[in-house]
Amino acid sequence: MKPDLFEAPDYYNLDDLLTDEHKLVRDAAREWVKRDVSPIIEDYAQKAEFPTQIINGLANIGAFGPYIPEEYGGAGLDQISYGLIMQEIERGDSGVRSTASVQSSLVMYPIWKYGNEDQRKKYLPKLASGEWMGCFGLTEPDHGSNPGGMVTNFKDMGDHYLLNGAKMWISNAPFAQVAVVWAKNEEGRIHGLIVERGMEGFSTPETHNKWSLRASSTGELIFDNVKVPKENLLPNKSGLGAPLGCLDSARFGIAWGAIGAAMDCYDTALRYSKERIQFGKPIGQFQLQQKKLAEMITEITKAQLLTWRLGVLRNEDRATSAQISMAKRNNVDMAINIAREARQMLGGMGITGEYSIMRHSMNLESVITYEGTHDIHLLITGMDVTGLNAFK
Numbered sequence: 001m002k003p004d005l006f007e008a009p010d011y012y013n014l015d016d017l018l019t020d021e022h023k024l025v026r027d028a029a030r031e032w033v034k035r036d037v038s039p040i041i042e043d044y045a046q047k048a049e050f051p052t053q054i055i056n057g058l059a060n061i062g063a064f065g066p067y068i069p070e071e072y073g074g075a076g077l078d079q080i081s082y083g084l085i086m087q088e089i090e091r092g093d094s095g096v097r098s099t100a101s102v103q104s105s106l107v108m109y110p111i112w113k114y115g116n117e118d119q120r121k122k123y124l125p126k127l128a129s130g131e132w133m134g135c136f137g138l139t140e141p142d143h144g145s146n147p148g149g150m151v152t153n154f155k156d157m158g159d160h161y162l163l164n165g166a167k168m169w170i171s172n173a174p175f176a177q178v179a180v181v182w183a184k185n186e187e188g189r190i191h192g193l194i195v196e197r198g199m200e201g202f203s204t205p206e207t208h209n210k211w212s213l214r215a216s217s218t219g220e221l222i223f224d225n226v227k228v229p230k231e232n233l234l235p236n237k238s239g240l241g242a243p244l245g246c247l248d249s250a251r252f253g254i255a256w257g258a259i260g261a262a263m264d265c266y267d268t269a270l271r272y273s274k275e276r277i278q279f280g281k282p283i284g285q286f287q288l289q290q291k292k293l294a295e296m297i298t299e300i301t302k303a304q305l306l307t308w309r310l311g312v313l314r315n316e317d318r319a320t321s322a323q324i325s326m327a328k329r330n331n332v333d334m335a336i337n338i339a340r341e342a343r344q345m346l347g348g349m350g351i352t353g354e355y356s357i358m359r360h361s362m363n364l365e366s367v368i369t370y371e372g373t374h375d376i377h378l379l380i381t382g383m384d385v386t387g388l389n390a391f392k
């Protein structure tokens, strides 16, 4: 793969809106991605393997629980810092960002928000340091966009719960020590349970043959009469709103992350357009290529403004789920379109692993699907503005 010469576009001087702490956190993540992710990621994507050696580095840049309080091992940062870290990681690879998002927003967040003090103290510091990795089990083979229909269930057996069912498409599942699993009790109410690797009847077979997020490990979670200790139930929130609250946090991170992927594609195409000579001139001198670049930087700039504002609203605890849906949908769509255009600008070279664009393009096919598909987020916006529910 080519050396990582990335220079971040900032067309509207958005750095002026960031604090010194934001820039410090962002720049540390950017440097780490250049040094430890870019040189190896293409190989791992080709091998369809998650590079476990970067787990320490992810922990060191604060990617595991950026906004979790320091007393639990988190970095105690604000939401914009969290977003910037996700942006920089996804600039390297969406699969690596997925691992960090799951750990922070889908495992640490529910333990912090819905768990008790014992659970926080037991799990959060180990998850923040990367000593333990986690996964989040919501999707099932027959329930994806409609997780409320889930059939995974648990029964109260007096001194423990008995968990049965299966989850599918679970990021980090094959190597995670801890799974936050959403299941229905005997009354049909959804609760979160912490399931640990090694519990009898719990297995995590890996999902193979993915053309997307190849450097992220995906698997199933199978529960065959798993005895879960009663103290592993998350006591402070139940119902579908509990997993959806985690998804708000993760989707916010994805909205920032997608900008990272788009910036990398744009920056690569811009550099290539000045170096590649056809018909005696750099291809960047042709109007058609300039149109592509001009539209890319316009869309990136709009997305940067959207997420920065959303970050301010999140910091003030005022962002709605629908606002987060809009940003996730817009930014991932923006990134996937930029990846497609940028790939074309590189001609044949665009399809090789010499450049990151094709990998980003394929990765974004997962990102536009998980955490609520493109169409589902549109329906959420539609419901928000009309007050009419298209899901029923």
Ligand SMILES: Cc1cc2nc3c(=O)[nH]c(=O)nc-3n(C[C@H](O)[C@H](O)[C@H](O)COP(=O)(O)OP(=O)(O)OC[C@H]3O[C@@H](n4cnc5c(N)ncnc54)[C@H](O)[C@@H]3O)c2cc1C
Pocket: 102, 135, 136, 137, 138, 139, 143, 144, 145, 146, 168, 169, 170, 171, 172, 212, 213, 218, 366, 369, 370, 371, 372, 373, 374, 375, 376, 379, 390, 391
């Ligand atoms: C690589 C990868 C990693 C993932 N990681 C995780 C994870 O860690 N944890 C987890 O729980 N899940 C995870 N997922 C699952 C992901 O969230 C689901 O794939 C996603 O929610 C869509 O569900 P589905 O695949 O079952 O598609 P379906 O729900 O079957 O949707 C199929 C199509 O129908 C459309 N559709 C569905 N309902 C409607 C409707 N009411 N109106 C209009 N159109 C509709 C959808 O938009 C989509 O286009 C992951 C998925 C992938 C691909």
